[in-house]
Amino acid sequence: MAQTQQLGSTGLAKVSKTDAEKAAALRWMKRFALSLLLFMAVVFCVAFALEPQYPWLAYVRAAAEGGMVGALADWFAVTALFKYPMGIKIPHTAIIPNRKDEIGVSLADFVENNFLSEAVVAEKLATTEIAQKIGAWLAKPASAQRVAKEGAAALRGAMAVLKDEDVKDVIEAMVRKHVLEPPWGPPIGKVAERIFADGHHHALVDLLIDRSTTWIRSNHTTISGLVTDRSPSWVPQFVDGMVGDKIYAEIYKFARAVQDDPQHEVRLKLDEYLKDLAQELQHDPAMIAKAESIKKQVLGDPEVRDLAARTWSTIKTAITDAAEDPNSELRLKFTSVVQEFGTRLIEDSELADKANKWISDAAAYLVGTYKHEITSLISDTVGRWDAVETSQKIELQVGRDLQFIRINGTVVGSLAGLAIFAVATLIFG
Structure with a gap:
């Protein structure tokens, strides 16, 4: 994906186009939340200055005062998640950078316990009808040809990887x-x-x-x-x-x-x-x-060795030639078999049920046996991340939504300040 320029307050030098859009939206939301705080500050100053002449401005001053308190409190709360507010190392701030590894482990445990559960996987697969969907895909000529093509590529790769001498030794040992x-x-x-x-x-x-x-x-x-x-x-x-x-x-x-x-x-x-x-x-x-x-x-020994060599040479040549030729009997037959199998999965409900049961059992076994190894990818990956970079990545993903906390805090704080002042005035005069 295309790379973009420096993204300002996010601190990330090069990110994808999607991340650039998120960074721009985050900057805009931060500026909007800051603008509300500054607006409340200006309103407070004006109301405070003119309050002796216009006593009713006391209500405006109280609302602006509450809005500033709410804005500052929520700014502190949001900022404390990702870094030290104003660079001051206040206890229990910069939570994500300081607890990055713990967060990674907790996230891995959450995924393992709530998503990689045998019951959850089995229940999901039971309603998915994977076999029928696979059958519908395989029944298409283009899909069957693609499977045959990929299978031929894998077969050629296997032939290239196998060492001739090792295969000859195996054939000779089997003959003996x-x-x-x-x-x-x-x-x-x-x-x-x-x-x-x-x-x-x-x-x-x-x-x-x-x-x-x-x-x-x-x-x-x-x-x-x-x-x-x-x-x-x-x-x-x-x-x-x-x-x-x-x-x-x-x-x-x-x-x-x-x-x-x-x-x-x-x-x-x-x-x-x-x-x-x-x-x-x-x-x-x-x-x-x-x-x-x-x-x-x-x-005798020479004859057996020669037999093994000729057998492997014949088999390898035949398989390689058949795999490379799209019109070979092997490729055409394999394509036909794939299509027929896909059609059977669609039409034969008993076969489809057996396939779905096998897929479900296999997935449940894999999840039950290797779920810890799977989720360790999360904790290990987060553990390798730089603390500051991790904080920046998370802020890039969720920071825009968190700015609404600051905005709501400003609005709620101003309303709360106005309500408190009004009630106090009503009671105490």
């Missing part, structure tokens, strides 16, 4: 704890046993047999060539060809038989072997040890 340390054999065997028992592996077996049969059918020359390559050199070439063709035909015939017959002996033997393997992985120490050996060969 949950993947490497537990033995693989028993859990794999248990899963395999369930798969084999339910026959889910048959589709894979069918695929392998179909592919094998197709390959055999398409590679007659390759299979026949294997016979020729391994045949002795003294065997005639036509014999190699006949043998190769015969072997190819038998292999293809066998493959077709396995392919066409779901109950073929090869299939049954394969099922039996797989089921035995599942049992051995669970109960055979030798097979369990072999599975552990394979695990260590596949996932």
Whole structure:
């Protein structure tokens, strides 16, 4: 906010525009109250001087005298709040500068006991319907987009703050704890046993047999060539060809038989072997040890570290790119979810009631647990303020209204002085 020049009697060098307006109003009220005092003084002097000639001026003099007394008394009372009257250190004056810290503590206690009460907060929140208001705001497309934008900014900030090495260490530790340390054999065997028992592996077996049969059918020359390559050199070439063709035909015939017959002996033997393997992985120490050996060969220290690095790099890149792109699937989906949640808060009264209850309980817990820490901000802030500056700040806020005390004191004092003099005159003559 714009800064303004020196503000005279307030003693504050630079304040906001609003404070400048308050300071100007305070100065005007002080001058008006002082003008009333001076007016009463002039009236008193004139009435006192002319009273011998005009006896009725005794009533005017009494009114002016009472007005001066009231004005001076209230000037003293108002001034004593903020500073020593005329610089004289009279006891129980300059109350605010001298008792600044006590005032701060008292103000903090007042706020804590009367505003930061669990009952007060809960009662206020119970009638506010915060969830419905939040829902109405979130249901607006612009609001949902704003939430998504701020969430994306927070996500990017988190990605920037996180140290890659620390995250990699966490991922590596999790992989070691949950993947490497537990033995693989028993859990794999248990899963395999369930798969084999339910026959889910048959589709894979069918695929392998179909592919094998197709390959055999398409590679007659390759299979026949294997016979020729391994045949002795003294065997005639036509014999190699006949043998190769015969072997190819038998292999293809066998493959077709396995392919066409779901109950073929090869299939049954394969099922039996797989089921035995599942049992051995669970109960055979030798097979369990072999599975552990394979695990260590596949996932040694370098592999695990590389896996952690690649995993984090992939996740970080994906999240960062999605957060930066307003049209990314993540941003669009998040925006849609926010809008849907806002609409549900409006339309689903049960959900809104639960949300309001949660908000109320959370606020009551925070207030009940941390209200002293919250209100200590008041006492600590006031404690750090300079005594004179504190007095000036408070006077700037309430001083204009306090000047009405001086004005009223002048008026009431003059009326009281007139009434007292009139009554005394009436009684004693």
